[in-house]
Amino acid sequence: MLEERLVEALGHDAVKTAPEDLAAYAFDAYSDGALPDAVVLPASTRDVSAVARIASDLGVPIVARGAGTGLCGGAVPAKGGIVVSFARMNRILELDVRNRRARVQSGVVNLDLSRAALSGGLFYAPDPSSQKVSTIGGNIATNAGGPHCLSYGTTVNHVLGLEIVDSAGGVFETKLDEPGYDLTAAFVGSEGTLGIVTSAWVRLMQLPESVRVWVAAFGTVEAASEAVSAIVGAGIVPTALEMMDAVITKAVEAAFGAGYPTDAGAVLLIESAGFDDDMDAYEAAIRAIAERYGALSWRTARTQAERDALWAGRKGAAAATGRIAPNYYTQDVCVPRSKLPEALRAVEAAAARYDLTVGNVFHAGDGNLHPLLMYDKSDARQIAAVIETGNTILQAAVDLGGTISGEHGVGYEKREAMTRVYSTADLAAMARVRDVFDPTRSLNPDKIFPKGLRCPEVAPPA
Numbered sequence: 001m002l003e004e005r006l007v008e009a010l011g012h013d014a015v016k017t018a019p020e021d022l023a024a025y026a027f028d029a030y031s032d033g034a035l036p037d038a039v040v041l042p043a044s045t046r047d048v049s050a051v052a053r054i055a056s057d058l059g060v061p062i063v064a065r066g067a068g069t070g071l072c073g074g075a076v077p078a079k080g081g082i083v084v085s086f087a088r089m090n091r092i093l094e095l096d097v098r099n100r101r102a103r104v105q106s107g108v109v110n111l112d113l114s115r116a117a118l119s120g121g122l123f124y125a126p127d128p129s130s131q132k133v134s135t136i137g138g139n140i141a142t143n144a145g146g147p148h149c150l151s152y153g154t155t156v157n158h159v160l161g162l163e164i165v166d167s168a169g170g171v172f173e174t175k176l177d178e179p180g181y182d183l184t185a186a187f188v189g190s191e192g193t194l195g196i197v198t199s200a201w202v203r204l205m206q207l208p209e210s211v212r213v214w215v216a217a218f219g220t221v222e223a224a225s226e227a228v229s230a231i232v233g234a235g236i237v238p239t240a241l242e243m244m245d246a247v248i249t250k251a252v253e254a255a256f257g258a259g260y261p262t263d264a265g266a267v268l269l270i271e272s273a274g275f276d277d278d279m280d281a282y283e284a285a286i287r288a289i290a291e292r293y294g295a296l297s298w299r300t301a302r303t304q305a306e307r308d309a310l311w312a313g314r315k316g317a318a319a320a321t322g323r324i325a326p327n328y329y330t331q332d333v334c335v336p337r338s339k340l341p342e343a344l345r346a347v348e349a350a351a352a353r354y355d356l357t358v359g360n361v362f363h364a365g366d367g368n369l370h371p372l373l374m375y376d377k378s379d380a381r382q383i384a385a386v387i388e389t390g391n392t393i394l395q396a397a398v399d400l401g402g403t404i405s406g407e408h409g410v411g412y413e414k415r416e417a418m419t420r421v422y423s424t425a426d427l428a429a430m431a432r433v434r435d436v437f438d439p440t441r442s443l444n445p446d447k448i449f450p451k452g453l454r455c456p457e458v459a460p461p462a
């Protein structure tokens with residue numbers, strides 16, 4: 001019945017139900033396992049609306065999916081149902097250079113938008129390391145961050161309006177420049193639980209006149225962390241302030257030859273953008289602080305090719321760890337910047353307990369840690385050790401006044417951990433917001449909200 005209705009609405013070519021097709025949608029970059037009943041590849045908002053109407057008639061859940069690079073199981077169906085893939089809704093609908101904005105379908109790949117905007121001297125600022133593949137729809141649903149979000153802000157600061165399909169198939173728009181509640185922001189980060197984003201107006205920014213990139217090497221991650229705190233504490237906000245430890249720089253150099261020193265305990269990748277005349281002063285100020293906190297060396301990338309190589313190494317760091325172990329698990333937690341040294345010590349201690357190799361590559365300026373725990377998925381003991389270590393790191397971040405996710409979202413993975421930072425009353429308030437937009441709770445069910453809670457507003461219907 002489900003398949004027939006979907007084929008009738010979208011045509012054979014846009015509906016997949018063969019087991020081998022469904023298997024390709026049963027995972028994201030975090031998890032695998034749960035099969036959908038059908039996958040649809042809509043070509044328009046009207047198609048998405050038709051799918052939502054069918055799902056609503058038949059009482060079937062819907063899970064929106066971008067590129068599947070999510071790291072918390074968000075795009076994986078927890079209860080079967082229909083996965084709506086945005087692979088075919090990947091057009092830039094309007095590039096409005098004069099007003100520095102663009103309207104894009106949800107399946108547009110993040111980097112493709114910046115590439116398209118380049119001819120107008122513009123770029124799209126949120127730049128998750130997955131930007132070569134992750135989509136604007138997925139970025140909006142997770143409020144994605146990235147190295148340059150330190151000064152430009154995360155996705156929520158760059159979305160001007162949304163076109164949404166609701167769980168009953170209705171289509172509506174939110175606009176930032178209209179009075180009343182800011183519903184656009186409410187949808188950003190809602191992980192596909194409030195509505196399905198079909199297109200978005202996003203802000204574009206002018207390319208800076210000048211960009212400088214520097215690499216500072218330190219003996220230890222603690223020293224590098226102290227420098228990060230001091231740089232931001234001095235009122236300097238570089239456009240990016242990233243840290244990699246020795247495990248990561250060695251893997252990155254082996255994979256890419258990006259230009260990082262491999263004999264340092266930690267390196268900072270620092271970028272400033274602005275007017276050419278200001279750059280020398282920026283460099284002098286940041287370098288002085290780095291040296292005060294023990295920088296062993298300081299290097300300026302002289303050419304665009306050198307800058308690109310350093311960034312390609314940083315953004316390819318997770319992939320480079322394939323040289324260390326067959327699998328890695330990325331933890332994503334945030335702590336106040338001043339607590340970075342303690343948080344990193346906690347990471348090291350947690351990994352040491354199970355003799356796990358851990359590599360740290362993260363948005364240090366934001367206090368957003370990403371310990372990568374290396375393991376072998378074929379060994380059940382290692383899987384158990386990674387889960388235990390990940391949980392210990394999560395709790396350590398909370399104990400240090402931080403939180404359970406910096407940018408990857410809650411999804412399926414961290415829904416139980418929500419109780420570590422929110423009270424039942426907090427969660428009930430969030431659930432009331434969800435119920436306004438999706439009263440049947442059929443959009444991406446079993447995500448974000450913990451399953452164990454008794455509170456009827458949060459708990460799934462009996």
Ligand SMILES: Cc1cc2nc3c(=O)[nH]c(=O)nc-3n(C[C@H](O)[C@H](O)[C@H](O)COP(=O)(O)OP(=O)(O)OC[C@H]3O[C@@H](n4cnc5c(N)ncnc54)[C@H](O)[C@@H]3O)c2cc1C
Nearest residue numbers: 066067068069070074128129130135137138141145192197
């Ligand atoms: C190597 C690597 C590096 C990464 N680096 C970063 C980083 O620097 N910063 C960062 O924030 N994240 C990062 N991520 C995580 C991930 O790339 C982001 O969460 C990204 O925003 C997901 O986009 P996607 O298109 O792959 O979405 P998916 O994984 O397909 O979906 C993610 C969530 O969005 C929902 N969704 C997708 N499309 C829509 C839509 N149109 N409407 C409503 N809901 C929708 C899904 O249901 C799901 O809940 C990284 C991941 C990897 C593998």
